[in-house]
Amino acid sequence: MATTEPRIPQPVAETLVDAPSYADERIHDAYRWLRANEPLGVAQPEGYDPFWVVTRHADILEISRQNDLFHSGDKATTIVSAEGDARIRKMTGGSPHLVRSLVQMDAPDHPKYRVLTQAWFLPQNIRKLEERIREIARASVDKMMATDGQCDFVKEIALHYPLHVIMEIMGVPEGDEPRMLMLTQELFGAADPELNRQRERQQNADDVAALPGVLADFYQYFGKLSAARRENPQGDLASVIANSQIDGRPISEFEAMSYYVIVATAGHDTTSSTTAGAMRALAENPDQLAWVKEDLSRVPGLIEEAIRWTTPVKTFMRSATADAEIAGRAIAKDDWLMLCYASGNRDESVFDEPFRFRADRTPNKQLAFGYGAHVCLGQHLARMEMRILYEELLPRLKAVELNGEPRMSQAVFVNGLKTLPIAFEAA
Numbered sequence: 001m002a003t004t005e006p007r008i009p010q011p012v013a014e015t016l017v018d019a020p021s022y023a024d025e026r027i028h029d030a031y032r033w034l035r036a037n038e039p040l041g042v043a044q045p046e047g048y049d050p051f052w053v054v055t056r057h058a059d060i061l062e063i064s065r066q067n068d069l070f071h072s073g074d075k076a077t078t079i080v081s082a083e084g085d086a087r088i089r090k091m092t093g094g095s096p097h098l099v100r101s102l103v104q105m106d107a108p109d110h111p112k113y114r115v116l117t118q119a120w121f122l123p124q125n126i127r128k129l130e131e132r133i134r135e136i137a138r139a140s141v142d143k144m145m146a147t148d149g150q151c152d153f154v155k156e157i158a159l160h161y162p163l164h165v166i167m168e169i170m171g172v173p174e175g176d177e178p179r180m181l182m183l184t185q186e187l188f189g190a191a192d193p194e195l196n197r198q199r200e201r202q203q204n205a206d207d208v209a210a211l212p213g214v215l216a217d218f219y220q221y222f223g224k225l226s227a228a229r230r231e232n233p234q235g236d237l238a239s240v241i242a243n244s245q246i247d248g249r250p251i252s253e254f255e256a257m258s259y260y261v262i263v264a265t266a267g268h269d270t271t272s273s274t275t276a277g278a279m280r281a282l283a284e285n286p287d288q289l290a291w292v293k294e295d296l297s298r299v300p301g302l303i304e305e306a307i308r309w310t311t312p313v314k315t316f317m318r319s320a321t322a323d324a325e326i327a328g329r330a331i332a333k334d335d336w337l338m339l340c341y342a343s344g345n346r347d348e349s350v351f352d353e354p355f356r357f358r359a360d361r362t363p364n365k366q367l368a369f370g371y372g373a374h375v376c377l378g379q380h381l382a383r384m385e386m387r388i389l390y391e392e393l394l395p396r397l398k399a400v401e402l403n404g405e406p407r408m409s410q411a412v413f414v415n416g417l418k419t420l421p422i423a424f425e426a427a
Ligand code: HEM
Pocket: 072, 102, 103, 104, 114, 166, 262, 263, 266, 267, 268, 270, 271, 274, 307, 311, 312, 313, 316, 341, 368, 369, 370, 371, 373, 374, 375, 376, 377, 378, 379, 381, 382
C-alpha cells in the first residue's frame, strides 16, 4: 500500500478497532466524520496492517459486487491485528482462517459450497416453515406476556427465539440450545468482558487466544451430529450438509464443520440482535409502535428498518486481486479493505434522516445483509422470523418503555444488545 494514500486521522482509525466504541455511539461519530471527510481512506491503527475503510453506501456495493476483483478468502475476512493474524497462521500452518466456511471462500469453490444449501434457504422453501415458526413465535410471546409486565427482552425473548428456529432447522435438540448459545457468544463476543470464554477484559479487540478452544467444542458437537446424520439421514439441514458431495466426493470433515458453525452462529445471533433492536426502537418511539399496530401489513417495513438501524454485522474485509480504482482512489493489488455496513446504512446521500428510526421508510435500501456473491444466505429466513414474531407480538402489546439502561456488546465484527430492560402493558 502506497504511503501517499489518504490517511485517516489516528484517533478515528483507532476507533475502528476499539470494541467499546461499537457499544455506544462513538463508532457512528467516526463513520459520520469519515463519510463527510474521507469516505475511502487508509487506516492504520497501532498493531494493525493498513486497510482501506469503505464507509459510503455506493462504494460498499461497488466493491461487494466485484467478487473476482475483491476476494473474501485471501486475507482475514474479519479485522484482526497483525499479531492476531500471525498467531492464527501459526496455528493453521499459514492460512489466515480458523474455519473455512462460505464466508472465507471465493470462486470456484464458493459457488460449489453455496449451492449445497442455497435452495433450502430460498423463500419458496422456507415458506413451508411458516406455520411451525409461528408456533415458536407464539410461545415466545406467551412467555413475555406471562411476566409481570417487566422483562429483559434480550435475555428472556430475543436470544432464544431465533436460536430455537435455527436449531430446529439444523436438527439440534432443544436441550443443547444453551450450549450453542454460549459457544456463539464466546465466538462473537471474544472482546466482550462478559461474553468471552475467559469472562474478562481482553487486551486486544480481536483476542484470538480462546477461539480454537471454542471451535474445538463446536467441532466435537457437530462431528457427532454429522456422523449420526450420515448413518441415518433426516429432513433437517444437518443431513443436507453431512451428505453433501463436492466434485463427486463427500464433503471434507473440516469444511462440513465450518458449514455447521457458520449456520449455527450467523443463523441466530444477528437475528436476535435485530429482534431486540426493533423492540428498543419501539420503546423509544411510541409513535412508531402506534403506527405499525394500526395496520400489521406495516410489519415488514418495521423489520427492514430494524435491520438497517441495528446492522448487527458491522464489518467484513476484502482484499484486491488486482489494481483497481474505486471512487477515484487507486487501490493496489493485495490491499485490504474494510466494508463498514453500519456506515453505509446511515449514509446521508441514500437515506433521509438516517439517524431517525422510521418504519415507513420506502424504499429502504439497507445493505446489512451484504451484496454480491456472498449476500446473506439466511436473509429471507431472518426477515420471515422477525415478521412473524412481531405479527404475533404487536396485537398483544399496548405500550412499552425502557425500564433501565440498554447495553450493547463490545465487538468490532458482530454486535448487538446484551440487555434490554423493558416495562410493557399488554393489550
Ligand atoms: C438480521 C440477520 C442477519 C444479518 C444482518 C446477516 C448479515 C450477513 C452479512 C453482512 C453477510 C455477508 C458476508 C460477506 O459479504 O462476506 C452474511 C452472510 C451469511 N449469512 Fe447472514 N445475516 C443474518 C442472518 C442470517 C441467518 C438467519 C442465517 C441462517 C442460516 C445466516 C447465514 C449466513 C451465511 C451462511 C452467510 C455466508 C454467505 C456466503 O458467504 O456466501 N445469516 N450475513
